[in-house]
Amino acid sequence: MKASRGLLVMLCIILFAAMSLADVRDVFAREKRVAVATAVQGTVQVLKSGGSKPFKAFKNMSLNEGDQITTGKNGSIKLELSSSKADQDQVTIGENSQVTFTKLKEDKGAKAKMNIWAGSLWVKVKSVSNASDKFEVETPTSIMGVRGTQFYVSVDPVTEISRLAGFAGVVESTVEHKTSKQGEEKRQFINPTELLVSYSDQKSAVTYAAINKLDDFVQQMSPALLQQLLQDAKSIQDEQQQLVDRWQKELKAGKQPEHALASTDEELRIAAANMKKLLSLLVQEAVKQEKFKPGELESIVAKINRELGETIIDLDLTEGLQLTKRQLEAQERQQRAVREQTERRSKEEEGRKKERDQALADRLLAEKQQRDQVNRQTQGEQRKQAEERYKEQLSPQERAQFERDKKAREQESGSGSGVWIPYPVPGPKPNQANTPAVNLAFDGLANNEFTPEQASGSIVNLNVSLHGFTAASSIYGLQLELEYDQSLALFDTTLYQAVSDTNPYRMVRSSGPFKVDAGSGLSQAESVDQLDHYYSGTAPRLLYSVTKFTGTAAAIGEEQTVIRLPFKITAPGSAAQPAVFKIIAITAVDAAGNVIGGIDMSGSSAALTVKRP
Structure with missing residues (x-):
């Protein structure tokens, strides 16, 4: 019976695995709206709703309400939002992104809502055809509602700036000031060629809309999203033309087009020409900035134009976007606001770093003072016990003489401890001219160049070493x-x-200058340490801290390795590809809890080159 049941389960699994993508969509769409992965590239992790451990995304995987997607560098995923009551929407998530599906419903219309906390999206919406249909994208500062449109969204987690770029149709953006008690909102409509920048300061929601400055825009755009945008070039052009035709019809009827770039025939002519040039200029800028390998983008464009039978993307275009004086001024205001917000967040982060450094110094000082107090109490008790054991060996007359001598010495020294113990006076510390410095170097790699055959398991070890921390800088x-x-x-x-x-990574720490208790049973351990791996925005970081709990401060004269870090090679290429490793912050404190200044950081970065043998 058990064997038959097992066979039945296996047959069901085989049949389901053999289903086409359309079959998968149909099965799930009967009950609820789902997102189906149609393409996955690079590192993409999915955390299912209610789950605690993420796993790798795969093609044809279905995603539901509450699921979270995280992409790594060069990672991307393309999704189709399937529905039994609406056309398919397409969403492409770029590298270094974090996105959550907060709503996927079909109750009284097709509804989808995505939250993006970091990274970027390319969105192509088809499902919104009536008032009950909704498709929304929420950033930390805004909610974007759309109707039949194609647009780009990005969120910079460091500066907290959200960007919305329109390419086809009109996007309605509602920017909220989340900390405002009155629930302040700003509604804006973004047309093709326009870019909306939004963020929240301490007082209000801040928005700036202007014609997209393409060089800055391309610089922060994911190559995967740019490629998908080009694949949608024909539908973008068609929707742009539909929008221009509608505006033209309304102008001829004597009506003012609502939320339009044009209020006159001449403005309409300029707006239509700018829309037509938008993709060509975007690709030209991407080629200039080398967003792709040489010739790769040109091949993609040639294939698209050839398949469509017309030149939609013109790499030989010589005319840029035509902007009025008012549009140029709006563009400059937007750029200035971005610079100011970036500087403001940088200063705030610098202030937080100083607070963290001071908190570390205060904690280390408090721990040292507590240890010193415990040590004094322990030493006092040990001395008293030693004195009592000594007096037990004396005769009554010798004991009386000992007490008289002790009292006389206490009066001479002014001590009231009742115990006299001579201490050696420490000699002067040797003069050390070395400057405190930190250095990064890859273990055993000549010129920091690596090929897979040079190490078992394609592992390279990065050594962090110190020197010149002596005397007052211990x-x-x-x-x-x-x-x-x-x-x-x-x-x-x-x-x-x-x-x-x-x-070996434990042995380096336990045998190094700090004699770390790394769990290896070192009986003479003097320090404890901790290593955390996390992301600051989109950049991976390692935070290492080590603290002495006994003994004196570590004097490091000649260069010594403090910690060795293993890195696994993931993408050896056919040509040299440098990857930079750098220490962005270091704080060292002495035995009194004072921060040691003047650390030489000239050797705090190392560029690794990975080559195929």
């Missing part, structure tokens, strides 16, 4: 942040944390 506590490029290598947490007495 270290009692250390914290450093390292940022790296994950396009070629990823930090190997499993290898670093492997439980083994022969783990």
Whole structure:
């Protein structure tokens, strides 16, 4: 019976696996709206609603309400939002993004809502055909409602700036000031060629709409999204023409087009010409900025034009977008606002870093003072016990003489401790001319060049070393942040944390200047440390801290390795591809809890080159 039941389950699995993508859409669409992955590239992780562990996304995978998608560098995923009551919407998520489906419903109309907290999206909406249909994209500062349109959205998690670029149709954006008690809102409508920048300051919601400045826009655009945008070139052009025709019809009827770029025939002519040139100028700028390998983008454009039988994207176009004086001024205001917001967030982050550094120094000082107090109490008790044991060996006369001598010495020294113990006076510390410095270097790699055959398992080890921390610069506590490029290598947490007495990464720390208790049973351990792997915005970082709990501050004269970090090579190429590893912040404190200044950071970065043998 059990065997038959198992066979039946296996047959069901085989039949479901053999279903086409359309079959999968139909099965799920009967009950609710789902998103189906039609293409996956690079690192893409999915955290299912209610789950605790993410897993790799795969083609034909279905995503439901509450699911969260995270992409790594060079990672992207293309989705189709299937529905039994509406046309398919398409969403492409670019690299270094975090997106959540907060709503996927079909109750009284097709409804979809996505939250993007970091990264970028390319959205092509078809499902909104009546008042009950809704498609919304929410950023930390705005909610964008759309009707039959194609647009781009990005969120910079560092500056908290949201960008919305229109390419076809009209996008309605509602920007909310989340901390405002009155629930302040700003509604704006974005047309093709326009870019909306929005963020929240301490007082209000801030928005700036202007004609898209393409060089800045392309610089922060994901190549995967640019390629998808080009694949949709024909539908973009058709929708743009439909919009222009509607505006033209309304102008001829004596009506003012609502939320339009044009209020006169001449303005309409300029707007229509700008729309037609938009994609060609976008591609030209991408070629100039080398967003793709040489010749790759030109081949994509040639194929698109050839398949469509017409030149929709013209790489030889010489005319740029035509802007009025008013539009140029709006563009400059927008750029100035972006610069000011970026500088403001940079200063705020600098202030938070100083607070973290001071908090670390305060914590280390408090821990040292507490240890000193415990040590004094322990030493006092030990001295008293030693004195009592000594007096037990004396005769009554010798004991009386000892007490008289002790009292006389206390009066001479002014001490009231009741215990006299001579202490050696420390000699002067040797003069050390070395400047405190930190250095990064890849272990055993000549010129920091690596080929897969050079190390078992394609692992490279990055050494963090210190020198010149002597005398008054001896270290009692250390914290450093390292940022790296994950396009070629990823930090190997499993290898670093492997439980083994022969783990080389543990041995480096336990035998190094801090004598870390790394779980290897070191009886003379003097420090504890911690390593955290996290993302700051889209950049992966490692935060390492080490603190002494006994002994004196670590004096590091000649260069010594403090920690060794394993990285697994993920993308060896046919040509040299440098990846930069750099220490972006370091704080060292002495035994008194004072921050050690003047650290030389000239050796705090290393560029790794990965080559195919």
